[in-house]
Each structure stands twice: as structure tokens, then as C-alpha cells.
Amino acid sequence: MAKSEYDFTIETLGECTVTSPIELSKTFGDNRANYVKDHSYVRNTINVFDTDAEDDLTSANLMEKAGPREKIYFDPKHVRAGICTCGGLCPGLNDVIRAIVRCLNKRYGVTTIKGYRYGYHGFFPEEGYAPIDLDPYNVDEIHKIGGTYLGTSRGGGQRTSDIVDCLERDNINMLFIIGGDGTQRGAYDIACEVEKRKIKCAVVGIPKTVDNDLLFIDHSFGFETAVQQAKDAIASIHMEAASQINGIGLVKLMGREAGFIATHATLASHETNFCLIPEVPFEMGGEHGFLACLERRLAKRGHAVIVVSEGAGQDLLQATGATDASGNKKLADIGVFLRDEINKYFKEKGIEINLKYIDPGYQIRAAVTTASDSVYCERLGNNAVHAAMAGKTKMVVGLVHQKFVHIPIKAVTAKRNAVDPEGALWRDALDATGQPILMINDIAAAQDRINKAKKEAEKTPEQQQKK
Numbered sequence: 001m002a003k004s005e006y007d008f009t010i011e012t013l014g015e016c017t018v019t020s021p022i023e024l025s026k027t028f029g030d031n032r033a034n035y036v037k038d039h040s041y042v043r044n045t046i047n048v049f050d051t052d053a054e055d056d057l058t059s060a061n062l063m064e065k066a067g068p069r070e071k072i073y074f075d076p077k078h079v080r081a082g083i084c085t086c087g088g089l090c091p092g093l094n095d096v097i098r099a100i101v102r103c104l105n106k107r108y109g110v111t112t113i114k115g116y117r118y119g120y121h122g123f124f125p126e127e128g129y130a131p132i133d134l135d136p137y138n139v140d141e142i143h144k145i146g147g148t149y150l151g152t153s154r155g156g157g158q159r160t161s162d163i164v165d166c167l168e169r170d171n172i173n174m175l176f177i178i179g180g181d182g183t184q185r186g187a188y189d190i191a192c193e194v195e196k197r198k199i200k201c202a203v204v205g206i207p208k209t210v211d212n213d214l215l216f217i218d219h220s221f222g223f224e225t226a227v228q229q230a231k232d233a234i235a236s237i238h239m240e241a242a243s244q245i246n247g248i249g250l251v252k253l254m255g256r257e258a259g260f261i262a263t264h265a266t267l268a269s270h271e272t273n274f275c276l277i278p279e280v281p282f283e284m285g286g287e288h289g290f291l292a293c294l295e296r297r298l299a300k301r302g303h304a305v306i307v308v309s310e311g312a313g314q315d316l317l318q319a320t321g322a323t324d325a326s327g328n329k330k331l332a333d334i335g336v337f338l339r340d341e342i343n344k345y346f347k348e349k350g351i352e353i354n355l356k357y358i359d360p361g362y363q364i365r366a367a368v369t370t371a372s373d374s375v376y377c378e379r380l381g382n383n384a385v386h387a388a389m390a391g392k393t394k395m396v397v398g399l400v401h402q403k404f405v406h407i408p409i410k411a412v413t414a415k416r417n418a419v420d421p422e423g424a425l426w427r428d429a430l431d432a433t434g435q436p437i438l439m440i441n442d443i444a445a446a447q448d449r450i451n452k453a454k455k456e457a458e459k460t461p462e463q464q465q466k467k
Helices: 093-107 119-123 160-169 181-196 223-242 260-269 290-301 334-349 361-365 371-389 424-433 443-458 461-466
Strands: 041-043 062-065 080-085 112-116 174-179 202-207 247-253 274-276 303-309 354-358 395-400 403-408
Touching: 080 093, 080 119, 093 112, 093 174, 093 371, 112 119, 119 160, 119 181, 160 181, 174 181, 174 371, 181 202, 202 371, 223 247, 223 260, 223 303, 223 354, 223 361, 223 371, 247 260, 247 334, 247 361, 260 274, 260 303, 260 424, 274 290, 274 424, 290 303, 290 334, 303 334, 334 354, 371 395, 371 403
Parallel strands: 080 112, 080 174, 174 202, 202 395, 247 303, 247 354, 274 303
Antiparallel strands: 041 062, 062 403, 395 403
16 A cells, blocks of 8 residues: 555644543443544545555554543633634535534533634734624524624735734634635644744634535535535526527536536436536537537437536636635636537527526525535534644544544645546546537547646645646
8 A cells, every 4th residue: 555645643732631521431332422532543545455455554544533532631611712714605604603602612611702703804903803702692593594604705814923913812722713725724824823932722624615625524514505506506407498499508616626516416416418627628619529519419309408617618718817815816707608609609500599507606605504514514513622622733623434533734735636537426427417528529638638637636726826
């Protein structure tokens, strides 16, 4: 077995000597819930195909299991906690906030919990966003609405020193940061500055990315809700397309560099004929290009449904060169491009079509969670609190192989996850749509593009931004 490039060792603030106020069992078989021990792990690599390989029981493969410890680092009576949400909206933000607050207060007796408003900007006094005092009562109903009770924003994470100044002023000794990979890299920098100043403050992240592109974790919170909402959008556009002469339904979904939402929604809908994702290149023209394939579909069935990730086909468009406040490159609009190119193609051929285009992105991001997602958020929030109370820091909580674990921020943000064009998920999506494996005229050239895309995906986000 090849040695892993990752180290899953979790940093701690010190020895745990305080007895937890949560009363659980220390033995198995007594029908009572148990504490989790620090030497309980989950293997990262479980699909081993070389039967002669030795099992790797080192920190390169073992992830620390999450959950309440018998001994904790912080005395709950002295805990002052902070929470913030950063980046774009995602279903489940309020569920996670609520879970953190309730676990801190109901399970550990923590009474001082501050909610920092509008992401990292809430830490800067000159911006005038005073923190909110949180308790189980003012967060009790927030899981029933979308968005984030604390507000959100992009950027500001580079002002590490100012953020830690605020933590010192407010005497915060555990900070929960809910956000994507950029936010979590900022969280790591905050934790390093905290360590540099010799402040005993745990920094724990709850990873949020509706695109589901974080390494290691089974799926990110809000992803299932996004797929359900996307499926509903596809059902609507299919009805429009099937009711028209040569009806074409076009849906653009989230997925900057990973097509997980589009792929899963395609499989869930059973009504998608073309799924276009960033990981699989395609051409517009030529006998084997997308437009010719679409024309053949219309001739055969009289209607078609197209689902496209926002990051798909960017090589066909003029790059903007701009970035947002988080440093992410701003994408050209593939949805509008496809709409216009499809209309132009069939007009020049004298073929009547009726094309309907929808982009439900913001509607999806603001949705209330499904029941399963809500359960997931509740458990993520609880496990984040258990980790912080035990003095764990520079880490996020995630679900790996259906077990909640602690993952170092440095590992989970090393690079982004993506749909494997040669994997079972994409193969099943091709079966569902019936589209060609590649809508490319020159296969050799296509392979070069795929290889380049793979190399790009393997770069760190910092390397991608520099480019």
C-alpha cells in the first residue's frame, strides 16, 4: 500500500483533566451510551485491493473518532464560546448554529455564547456589527428557516491579527467557524495566531460546501437538500420541455469545480438527457459535439433536458479574470452561453425549438434542510462542541465511512474533491442520461484536456488562484 501523503494527527491545547458533566458509560455491553476514547479511530483507506499489503495503523491512515470524552480540557463554568458563518449560503447553517448552542448550554452548562455577525467581518469593531448573545431560546426555531441567523459574507479572513484581537477582547476560548475550504484555511491561520500569542483557545471548523468538494468526508451538510431542490427544478423543466414542440429544458446548477450536485440530481431525476460537469470536457460543434448530439435526441424523442454545472465548459468561454472577496475566480456564465448557442444553432438549421432556461442556484442555497440533512447538521454541531471541550484545535468535524471523525484543517483543505470521470458514479450518470461517453470530435485532444484538468484539480486552491 502506498504511503499516504496526509497526517491525521489532531492538535490539542493540553492534557484533559476536567471531568465531563455529561454522564455516560465507560464499558460496553451495559445498554448505555458510551464515552469515546482518544485511541478510537476510523481508517481512511478501507478499500484495499492488494491482499498482500499490510494494514496501515499510523496517523497517515487513522482518523480520530469524534464524540464526548470522559475527561475534557475546559472547565465549562469558564467557557466563553464564539460562532460565525462565512461564505455563500448553504442549507443547514441554522441547524448547525442551533446544535452548537444547545449542546454547549444544555449538555455542558456554558452560558456565554457569542454569535459573530456577517462572517469574519463581525470581528472588526469599525464595521459596527456587534455580536449577538446566543442561548437555546433565541435559536430554538431557526432551523425552520433558510439562510443564516448570524448573517454571512465573503473575505476578511486574511485579517488574522484583528480577528484574534477581538477574541482576546471578548475572552473567547473556543471558536466555531462554519464555512468552506477558504474559510477553513482562514480558521487555521487564526488558530496559528492564537497559538503564537499563547492563548488557550480551541478553533474548530464545521466544513460547509454545497458543492460537496471537500476531501475525505462522505458528503457535506446541505448537499442532500441541494440535490432534492435541484431534482424538483429538473422535474419542472422536464414538464416544460415535454409539453412543447422540440422542447428543450436547460437547468444550471451549482458546482464550480466539481459536478456532484448535477450528477446526483441527474441520477435522482431520471429525466435528464445531458449532464455537463467541469470534470468532463465537451465540444459544441462537429458530428460528435454536444449540439449534434442534442439534435439527434430531438429527432428521436421530440424533447430534451440538459443539466449543467456552473463550472462546466469554461474553456469554451472568455474567462473574466476576476475574483470574488474570497479569492475564488469568477466564472463565465455557461448557462447563458448554452442557451444562446443552442438557439443560434437550430435557427441556422431552420428547426423550430422551444427552449426554457432556469437557474435555481440562490433558491437552492436558501432552502430549509431535508429531514436527513437536519439530522446530519445536529450531529455535526454536537460533535464539534465535544471536540472543542476536549481542547481539540486546528480541526474540522466530518463524516467518513458513516462515522464522525476529527480531521486536521490542513488535510481537508489540501485540495478539492471531484467527480471521477472513470468512476462508478459518472458511469451510472451516463447510463441514466444515455449521452455519449465523450462529446468530442478529436479523442486524443480530449484526453489532453482531461489530463490537464486532472492536474489542475490536484493543485492546491492557492496554486489555482495564483494561476
